[in-house]
Amino acid sequence: xxxxxxxxxxxxxxxxxxxxxxxxxxxxxxxxxxxxxxxxxxxxxxxxxxxxxxxxxxxxxxxxxxxxxxxxxxxxxxxxxxxxxxxxxxxxxxxxxxxxxxxxxxxxxxxxxxxxxxxxxxxxxxxxxxxxxxxxxxxxxxxxxxxxxxxxxxxxxxxxxxxxxxxxxxxxxxxxxxxxxxxxxxxxxxxxxxxxxxxxxxxxxxxxxxxxxxxxxxxxxxxxxxxxxxxxxxxxxxxxxxxxxxxxxxxxxxxxxxxxxxxxxxxxxxxxxxxxxxxxxxxxxxxxxxxxxxxxxxxxxxxxxxxxxxxxxxxxxxxxxxxxxxxxxxxxxxxxxxxxxxxxxxxxxxxxxxxxxxxxxxxxxxxxxxxxxxxxxxxxxxxxxxxxxxxxxxxxxxxxxxxxxxxxxxxxxxxxxxxxxxxxxxxxxxxxxxxxxxxxxxxxxxxxxxxxxxxxxxxxxxxxxxxxxxxxxxxxxxxxxxxxxxxxxxxxxxxxxxxxxxxxxxxxxxxxxxxxxxxxxxxxxxxxxxxxxxxxxxxxxxxxxxxxxxxxxxxxxxxxxxxxxxxxxxxxxxxxxxxxxxxxxxxxxxxxxxxxxxxxxxxxxxxxxxxxxxxxxxxxxxxxxxxxxxxxxxxxxxxxxxxxxxxxxxxxxxxxxxxxxxxxxxxxxxxxxxxxxxxxxxxxxxxxxxxxxxxxxxxxxxxxxxxxxxxxxxxxxxxxxxxxxxxxxxxxxxxxxxxxxxxxxxxxxxxxxxxxxxxxxxxxxxxxxxxxxxxxxxxxxxxxxxxxxxxxxxxxxxxxxxxxxxxxxxxxxxxxx
Numbered sequence: 001x002x003x004x005x006x007x008x009x010x011x012x013x014x015x016x017x018x019x020x021x022x023x024x025x026x027x028x029x030x031x032x033x034x035x036x037x038x039x040x041x042x043x044x045x046x047x048x049x050x051x052x053x054x055x056x057x058x059x060x061x062x063x064x065x066x067x068x069x070x071x072x073x074x075x076x077x078x079x080x081x082x083x084x085x086x087x088x089x090x091x092x093x094x095x096x097x098x099x100x101x102x103x104x105x106x107x108x109x110x111x112x113x114x115x116x117x118x119x120x121x122x123x124x125x126x127x128x129x130x131x132x133x134x135x136x137x138x139x140x141x142x143x144x145x146x147x148x149x150x151x152x153x154x155x156x157x158x159x160x161x162x163x164x165x166x167x168x169x170x171x172x173x174x175x176x177x178x179x180x181x182x183x184x185x186x187x188x189x190x191x192x193x194x195x196x197x198x199x200x201x202x203x204x205x206x207x208x209x210x211x212x213x214x215x216x217x218x219x220x221x222x223x224x225x226x227x228x229x230x231x232x233x234x235x236x237x238x239x240x241x242x243x244x245x246x247x248x249x250x251x252x253x254x255x256x257x258x259x260x261x262x263x264x265x266x267x268x269x270x271x272x273x274x275x276x277x278x279x280x281x282x283x284x285x286x287x288x289x290x291x292x293x294x295x296x297x298x299x300x301x302x303x304x305x306x307x308x309x310x311x312x313x314x315x316x317x318x319x320x321x322x323x324x325x326x327x328x329x330x331x332x333x334x335x336x337x338x339x340x341x342x343x344x345x346x347x348x349x350x351x352x353x354x355x356x357x358x359x360x361x362x363x364x365x366x367x368x369x370x371x372x373x374x375x376x377x378x379x380x381x382x383x384x385x386x387x388x389x390x391x392x393x394x395x396x397x398x399x400x401x402x403x404x405x406x407x408x409x410x411x412x413x414x415x416x417x418x419x420x421x422x423x424x425x426x427x428x429x430x431x432x433x434x435x436x437x438x439x440x441x442x443x444x445x446x447x448x449x450x451x452x453x454x455x456x457x458x459x460x461x462x463x464x465x466x467x468x469x470x471x472x473x474x475x476x477x478x479x480x481x482x483x484x485x486x487x488x489x490x491x492x493x494x495x496x497x498x499x500x501x502x503x504x505x506x507x508x509x510x511x512x513x514x515x516x517x518x519x520x521x522x523x524x525x526x527x528x529x530x531x532x533x534x535x536x537x538x539x540x541x542x543x544x545x546x547x548x549x550x551x552x553x554x555x556x557x558x559x560x561x562x563x564x565x566x567x568x569x570x571x572x573x574x575x576x577x578x579x580x581x582x583x584x585x586x587x588x589x590x591x592x593x594x595x596x597x598x599x600x601x602x603x604x605x606x607x608x609x610x611x612x613x614x615x616x617x618x619x620x621x622x623x624x625x626x627x628x629x630x631x632x633x634x635x636x637x638x639x640x641x642x643x644x645x646x647x648x649x650x651x652x653x654x655x656x657x658x659x660x661x662x663x664x665x666x667x668x669x670x671x672x673x674x675x676x677x678x679x680x681x682x683x684x685x686x687x688x689x690x691x692x693x694x695x696x697x698x699x700x701x702x703x704x705x706x707x708x709x710x711x712x713x714x715x716x717x718x719x720x721x722x723x724x725x726x727x728x729x730x731x732x733x734x735x736x737x738x739x740x741x742x743x744x745x746x747x748x749x750x751x752x753x754x755x756x757x758x759x760x761x762x763x764x765x766x767x768x769x770x771x772x773x774x775x776x777x778x779x780x781x782x783x784x785x786x787x788x789x790x791x792x793x794x795x796x797x798x799x800x801x802x803x804x805x806x807x808x809x810x811x812x813x814x815x816x817x
Contacts, residue, residue, distance in 0.1 A: 026095045029068035030103030032061050039065030043082035050075035050092040073097045073384030073442040097384030127661045129605040129649040132211030138203040142733035143706050146746040146781040150195035157663030157692040169222040176219035179226050197309035201241035204229045211554040214494040214509025218536040218558045229257050230268050236260045237787030245779030249277035264319035271312045278305050278774040287766040290626035296348040309335035324378035332370045339363040353411040363402045384442040394432040423474040425465040432458045447499035460486040460564045483522040484568050505542040519584040528584050550599040562586040566635050581634045589615040607647045616641040619718045622765050639673035657698045665690045671718050686716035702735040719762040727754035741784040752776035
């Protein structure tokens with residue numbers, strides 16, 4: 001810890017000391033003209049990283065068609081677009097230390113059909129497909145802007161929504177979900193709950209990354225990164241957003257994004273409020289055959305949920321010089337859920353109704369997450385060496401209060417025993433300290449080296465007080481009440497080497513992570529300590545085959561550590577016959593992935609992929625006691641999970657007013673359980689086909705319509721046979737107020753067909769499940785920009801605590817929403 005603290009201090013001191021000696025800069029400039037050699041005034045020029053085509057900066061050409069970027073040494077691409085012209089990619093260009101290169105002969109060609117028929121607003125395509133990465137430009141879609149982050153992910157190509165609330169990119173391995181590189185601090189259903197607090201109007205992009213380099217966390221299932229809008233335009237700029245809608249109940253939201261840039265200081269921030277009342281219907285029908293008696297436990301559950309959320313962030317970037325910047329960011333999320341639950345459990349034996357248990361529940365859940373971040377980036381010398389340092393502290397409070405009222409009836413509706421009232425209090429607090437330093441060294445004109453270290457320390461304190469009301473006073477039941485403290489320290493270091501040999505670009509890296517953890521069940525007086533090290537190599541080869549052809553091959557190894565709630569040994573109450581329990585002995589799961597991608601004409605991408613996960617646990621495993629009829633769900637290291645598939649992403653221009661994006665993902669998935677009677681020696685495979693499409697219709701230069709759909713075929717996931725899922729969404733939007741404003745109407749899941757249906761017939765479990773959340777909604781949205789409304793550049797800012805926060809979440813209490 002002293003060593004890492006010293007590195008951070010050294011980084012900041014070096015930056016403060018050396019900036020006055022490192023005023024020289026590297027850069028790229030040029031001139032854009034049309035085919036008649038006329039300067040392309042106001043054409044948009046975007047600077048992209050050559051390695052992954054990520055957007056770094058953007059600008060507009062001046063009246064002479066000139067543009068200029070300052071940039072650290074490295075390899076870059078340029079994307080040039082303008083109204084009435086074809087989009088042009090140029091490069092790659094190598095910027096050497098201390099040199100400013102000039103690009104000559106950039107000519108954009110007139111799109112005559114576009115000019116004849118309709119004036120098209122210059123904007124990015126909704127889907128940008130790159131090997132190992134899909135970028136969704138949310139501001140390019142009417143319907144996406146009116147949806148929340150959760151709704152956009154459910155519609156995203158290649159993304160699988162877990163019935164328990166998580167998301168995956170390859171097969172079913174859970175992906176790390178981040179906001180501007182920062183994990184969202186939630187797991188399971190709480191992931192979806194959190195993403196429901198982020199309106200699409202505040203999102204710039206969603207990045208679906210299946211091949212992160214060694215610089216990033218060794219996330220097993222890839223990374224879903226949501227980039228919020230961050231203005232960098234000069235002067236003061238605001239974007240207001242508001243919306244209303246209805247499904248079964250009302251919806252409302254409002255917020256603003258702003259920035260103020262004066263000289264070397266840019267102050268930015270946003271605030272959003274969402275109030276949404278919704279519902280959740282769930283049925284669980286279990287058949288239990290024990291001692292020649294067939295019992296049926298049929299549970300019908302429904303809840304009404306009132307969600308209120310506040311999200312905010314306020315930050316500043318101060319450019320000490322052209323080469324050195326210090327930033328400070330404070331962000332927070334506060335949300336509260338009030339849930340009224342009703343559950344009816346019917347118990348039958350040999351086909352005859354035996355009894356009915358009626359349960360009503362009043363639940364209040366909340367989450368307050370405050371994050372404090374200070375960061376520094378700087379170029380250290382003329383050679384182009386750079387360093388970045390980041391220090392972050394997070395404090396997460398999750399109160400949870402639940403009062404449960406059980407009533408017991410005979411088939412005739414007569415009470416046969418006294419009511420049972422229960423109290424469930426399960427607050428939790430998590431503190432996360434994280435620090436990291438990243439270093440880049442250009443070794444030659446065609447190669448550079450990246451290296452870095454990271455330290456994180458997390459402490460999760462969980463309390464459970466559960467028990468019945470006796471004599472008018474709530475008591476604690478010893479078998480359900482506990483205090484659980486989980487501490488985890490992860491030390492990591494990485495090195496990444498990048499070089500170019502002719503048409504071949506190579507990126508190879510290695511990341512090492514040491515994990516030191518202790519799971520301490522205070523009440524039970526049990527403690528489990530672990531200390532292990534993992535090595536995670538990455539390799540990516542990109543070959544420019546000539547013409548419009550590009551081939552890439554990527555390999556990576558990753559790890560997925562258990563969420564804090566998954567190792568918590570608390571026995572959480574769901575109902576009298578259903579419980580959830582954590583597993584302190586749960587081991588990390590490891591995944592090896594390989595992808596081979598072919599890209600044609602910078603658009604059509606076909607990817608073959610394969611993965612194998614060991615110690616696989618990413619599903620709910622049921623343990624049923626046939627005698628007591630109690631069912632406990634938990635997670636165990638079940639076996640090896642393998643996936644082999646093909647993904648095709650095809651953007652199609654049908655004519656000058658109709659465009660479409662199609663994505664087809666077909667895979668074969670297989671689970672092979674570790675050999676044991678408990679697993680029933682399961683060895684089973686299944687196919688899975690997912691298809692998404694988004695059609696865009698430009699009716700006029702200010703009026704656009706969209707029609708999108710998603711379909712997933714029936715499939716078998718571990719022990720659950722799932723039925724098909726599908727939905728259709730439509731939207732129409734119009735630009736108003738001289739294109740500074742926009743109104744949109746979106747109808748989600750028009751036919752109300754999206755729901756989860758499945759059956760389980762495994763060992764002694766015979767169960768059918770129906771799960772339906774509200775998806776059919778009508779929403780009206782309005783956005784308005786004022787101030788300097790030129791194209792805003794996106795300044796990417798990553799913070800240090802990437803993985804730890806994503807595992808600190810989860811819904812305290814374990815019950816259904």
